[in-house]
Structures are given as structure tokens and as C-alpha cells.
Amino acid sequence: MDMNVKKKKLGLKEKYAHMTRGLDWQTTYQPMEKVFPQATFEGIKIHDWDKWEDPFRLTMDAYWKYQAEKERKLYAVLDAFAQNNGHLGITDARYLNAVKLFLTGISPLEYVAHRGFAAAGRNFPGVGPRVACLMQSVDEIRHAQTQIHAISNYNKHYDGFHDFKHMLERVWYLSVPKSFFDDAFSAGPFEWMIAIGFSFEYVLTNLLFVPFMSGAAYNGDMATVTFGFSAQSDEARHMTLGLECIKFMLEQDPDNLPIVQKWIDKWAWRGIRVLSLVGMMMDYMLPKRVMSWKEAWEIYFEQNGGALFADLARYGIKVPDCLTQCSEDKEHISHQTWATFYQYGGAAAFHTWMPNDEEMDWLSAKYPNTFDKYYRDRFTHWRDEAEKGNRFYTNTLPMLCQVCQIPMIFTEPGDPTKICYRESEYEGEKYHTCSDGCKHIFDDEPEKYSQAWLPVHQIYQGNCFPEGTDPTAEGFDPLAAVLDWYHFNNGHDNLDFEGSRDQANFAAWRGMATKNT
Amino acid sequence: MAVQALKDYKFPPADSQDKFHGGQLLYVGWDDHLMFCAPFAYCLPPSMPFSELCEKFMPHSFGYHPDWKSVDFSKVTWLKSGQPWQPDMSKTLAEQGLKHKDMLRFQTPGLKGINGSCS
Numbered sequence: 001m002d003m004n005v006k007k008k009k010l011g012l013k014e015k016y017a018h019m020t021r022g023l024d025w026q027t028t029y030q031p032m033e034k035v036f037p038q039a040t041f042e043g044i045k046i047h048d049w050d051k052w053e054d055p056f057r058l059t060m061d062a063y064w065k066y067q068a069e070k071e072r073k074l075y076a077v078l079d080a081f082a083q084n085n086g087h088l089g090i091t092d093a094r095y096l097n098a099v100k101l102f103l104t105g106i107s108p109l110e111y112v113a114h115r116g117f118a119a120a121g122r123n124f125p126g127v128g129p130r131v132a133c134l135m136q137s138v139d140e141i142r143h144a145q146t147q148i149h150a151i152s153n154y155n156k157h158y159d160g161f162h163d164f165k166h167m168l169e170r171v172w173y174l175s176v177p178k179s180f181f182d183d184a185f186s187a188g189p190f191e192w193m194i195a196i197g198f199s200f201e202y203v204l205t206n207l208l209f210v211p212f213m214s215g216a217a218y219n220g221d222m223a224t225v226t227f228g229f230s231a232q233s234d235e236a237r238h239m240t241l242g243l244e245c246i247k248f249m250l251e252q253d254p255d256n257l258p259i260v261q262k263w264i265d266k267w268a269w270r271g272i273r274v275l276s277l278v279g280m281m282m283d284y285m286l287p288k289r290v291m292s293w294k295e296a297w298e299i300y301f302e303q304n305g306g307a308l309f310a311d312l313a314r315y316g317i318k319v320p321d322c323l324t325q326c327s328e329d330k331e332h333i334s335h336q337t338w339a340t341f342y343q344y345g346g347a348a349a350f351h352t353w354m355p356n357d358e359e360m361d362w363l364s365a366k367y368p369n370t371f372d373k374y375y376r377d378r379f380t381h382w383r384d385e386a387e388k389g390n391r392f393y394t395n396t397l398p399m400l401c402q403v404c405q406i407p408m409i410f411t412e413p414g415d416p417t418k419i420c421y422r423e424s425e426y427e428g429e430k431y432h433t434c435s436d437g438c439k440h441i442f443d444d445e446p447e448k449y450s451q452a453w454l455p456v457h458q459i460y461q462g463n464c465f466p467e468g469t470d471p472t473a474e475g476f477d478p479l480a481a482v483l484d485w486y487h488f489n490n491g492h493d494n495l496d497f498e499g500s501r502d503q504a505n506f507a508a509w510r511g512m513a514t515k516n517t
Numbered sequence: 518m519a520v521q522a523l524k525d526y527k528f529p530p531a532d533s534q535d536k537f538h539g540g541q542l543l544y545v546g547w548d549d550h551l552m553f554c555a556p557f558a559y560c561l562p563p564s565m566p567f568s569e570l571c572e573k574f575m576p577h578s579f580g581y582h583p584d585w586k587s588v589d590f591s592k593v594t595w596l597k598s599g600q601p602w603q604p605d606m607s608k609t610l611a612e613q614g615l616k617h618k619d620m621l622r623f624q625t626p627g628l629k630g631i632n633g634s635c636s
Contacts, residue, residue: 037523038523374634409554418548421556451528
């Protein structure tokens, strides 16, 4: 009698090989270079895609299992948060504005990251990075969704949460993170991996995620904290992918070094400019502070980043030049950025305010070299004026940097009393940038940045009014028309926190939860 | 360096002057007055006299500052793209050679912002 031999299950290693490398094939109807047209134009030379070391030996079936488990836990917490009026547990309604900034400025980027990694996966001829990019692409869309779901609870109760997707495409300050990702996505797949996979996910991620998630924890926002935990294990994987990718490029051909170095320099600077938003969030928007922006920069960038670059030195990679500038900037950017949002607070979808005395003392202690000397008088003056009913709102549009798209608010290296102006010319047209870093990026690819969609210029071109608006009509109010086009609820989403609907509602609802009258 | 691209990469600039309905962009920043976080961007007719910028547009934008009332235009010094520059109040923007996207800074000697902090 024949024995019915039970077929052995695949071992982990075999299974892994089959479900990653084994999925690849060589094309026969079309030459490979036509199927993968984006693999070579950036100048990166890859000789052997099989040398790619898969940084996380994960197969798709295992991936789904892990992620589904995390998802179940997350949604259980979100439900509990919603049912127990978790929104009333936060420290202070001012905190909500940090969440608004996250939802409008960061969550939509997770979605763009999803698209970008899907495209990179499609465009890499090697199966190793392709599978890794696929997983990261799925992670990113999951992050976008879970963030939106976590934050949607707040939309039931507070202003400014209602139309983040629409706003990303239009609002002046959201063009800063949007253009950052558009810049990366419109480059080739290798530059994308350095821009997002390495610089953003590896070098800068701790400065983005940790402040927001610790900020949430310190300020009683359990929904956001839970989301953060759920995403954390993915972030570790993303960091590993970014690092593997850069090492792979550098090991494949010595000619890749100058290209990779150029991208690291560019994307470190681009990323740091975007992080100005996080800086002001940490120093001004959290009622209960975690640490100062400067401290975060020192821990997560100067110390951790320093160790990373020491590790990459054996490939010939140097620390980006812009870092000298950054160690000066860490004393200033959060104050400069908050001052900007305060005065353009009529055109922001969140509330702004001036710090109280105790908060100013905290800022003095954290920034002993700069806060009292350069910023305290300004902020005190604004606060006094606001108390007199003369709250400062700038009434004229600002000049923007052609590259980072932030208003030209940053100061000259070595002189924090002077705005830093840089200028380039390309094909007879002038272009202005906020720093040597941004000027350098512009001068390297002027064809690209001369097309930038700069919100201020677009408004002046008449492209930012609702359809059918007649800007020549009598009594035309351009600011109101622009805010309408942004889908802002003028008078509720914007302006000072003091006197806002959020402030009044939070106080009333919390009062109902804690008092008997 | 030129951009690396798959195909010919040639696109018109997004902000050429023809897109501004007859106006031209002019940026104006006030040195030592960082209360205004960035220079302002104006879109102005090239035929506008420079005096109108100083008498109408700038007071509207900068007037909130307590130093503004002490600004004496006869003593103001100007920089265009960082170089000393002397405007003629009676001439138009075009007549004194101000081009689209030119950058002006003005300095008001003796005025140093809130409590001298350059704010």
C-alpha cells in the first residue's frame, strides 16, 4: 500500500524566497529597458539588483496578518475615545490646533508617500526593492487612513478639520509640505528613495513623529497617541529601507557617490525647512510642552544624525553643508515661524495666539541666547496691542521663497536682525530664495523650480478665487474670496484663539463634564 | 547643472509678467523691522508713480508699526537686489527701470523697531 506522504510545508527561508525573489521574471515581448524606462535616466548605475539585501524579511501574507492585528487594536481604542468624549480630556483647546496642523499638513502627505512608493516599486527593475516599496506603499495609505479616522472625531466638535484634502491643494502654507512631496515625486525613483526613503524617513522622521506623538501624550490626546503606536513599527521598517537603499546605491558603483551626496544635501535642507512647522508646534502650540525644538534638534538630529553620518563616512558620504547653518537656525526658526502664523492668522485654518508670561519665561529658559534678545519685545508688544483691541493681522501678501515656498522670514547667517535675501536669474526671469540652501537647489535645477506654484503669485494672477468671481467688481474683497476658495469658514477656522468658537465650546463642554451648573 | 529628465524638459515659467493682467510684481522689505515677518509682495501697474507706492501702498502695509509715523522718506535709503539705489518719486516704476519681480529694501536710519530689538 502506498503511503500518502504529507507534503512538507515550506520552510521560512524557502517561502520567503518564493514570495519575494521568486515573483520576478524577465520580459520577452518588450526589452527590459522599455519596461523600466525610469531605471537609468538619473545617472545611478546598478550592476546587480540581486545584491539588494532585503532589510525586513517579510512576505505579503505575514504583512497582512500583522497589520490587521494592529488595526483591530487601533480601532478599538478610537471607538472608546469617541464614546467617552475623549476630546474633553485634552489639556486645553489650544492643543487642537496642533492636531489641525497635523491633519492638514501631514496626513495628506502620507497619501502622497503611498503613491510615490507605489511608483518607485513599479519603476525599479530589481524585485527586492520592489517588494519593499510595495509594503511601504501599503503602510503609507494605512497611515493616511488611520490618521484621518483618528482625527475625524475632532471634526464633530471643532473648527478647521473639515476639508483637509481640498486645502492641501490650495492653502498658502500647505504648499510648503505639498511642494516638498511633489518635488520628490516628480524626480526619478532613486531620488525619491533618497528624498523620502532616506532623508525624510530616516534622518528627519524622529523630528516629525516623536514631537507630534509625545505632544499628543503630554496633552491627553489618546486617539493620536494610539495612532502613533500603531504606526511606530512601520516607521522602523521604513527607516531600515531608506538606509538599505542608500547603501545599495553606494556599493553598486563609485560614480553614484556624487549624485547621492547631492540628493542628500538637497533633501536634508528641503526637509529641515518643512520641519519649521514642527518647531513652532513644539514651542508654541502645545499647552503642555514636551521639550523645546532646539532640544529635539540636538537629540534627534545632532546626536542621532551625527552617528548615522559617521556610519556612512566609509562610503565617502559627507555631512550636508547646510548643517552649519542649522545649528544657528535651531535658536530661531520656531519663533520666526510662529510670528508668521500669528500675523497671517487671518488666512490660516487654525487659531494662533501669543504666549502668556509663564510660557514666555519657558521660552527664555529654553532659548537663553535668543528669545529675550530678539523675540520677547515683539511678542509682548503684540500681546499688549491685542489686549487693547488692536490685534495684529498683516494685510499684505508676503514674498515667498521660490524653492521651499515659505515666506521670506528667515534671517541672515550671523545676523538674526536681517532677512536673508538670495536672488538668481534664469532665462531673463528673477527668482528669489530664502537661504543659500534653497538658492543652491534652485540653481541646480532652475527648469524645475521656475514652474513652482507659488500661492502668492497665483493669487495675484487671479487663479485663487471661486469660479465666477469678478475681481473688478466694486467692493471686491480679495482675502474673503481667497478664503472662500480655500473652503475656510471665515471667522471660525481662522483668527485668534481668544474669542474663538473652539475656545468657547471646549470650555462649555468641559464645564458640563466637570461641574454641576 | 541641468535637470535630469526622461524627455526634453522645457516649460514656460509659472510667473512671467504676461500672467499678471498688466501688473508687475514688486517686493518691498523694511530693514530692522522684523515685526513684519517677511517682505511684502505687490502687484502694481508699471505706469504707477513711485510716490504712490510710498504714500498709498506702504502705509497700508507697514502702518501698524509704531515706527511708521516717524518714517521720513527724504531720509530713507533704498537697496535694489542688495545694491544702493535711488528712486525718483515722480517717475513711474517702469521709468526708473523697476522690472518684474524686483526686490527693494528700505532703511530708516534711527528707527530700530520695538525697543531697539529690530522687531
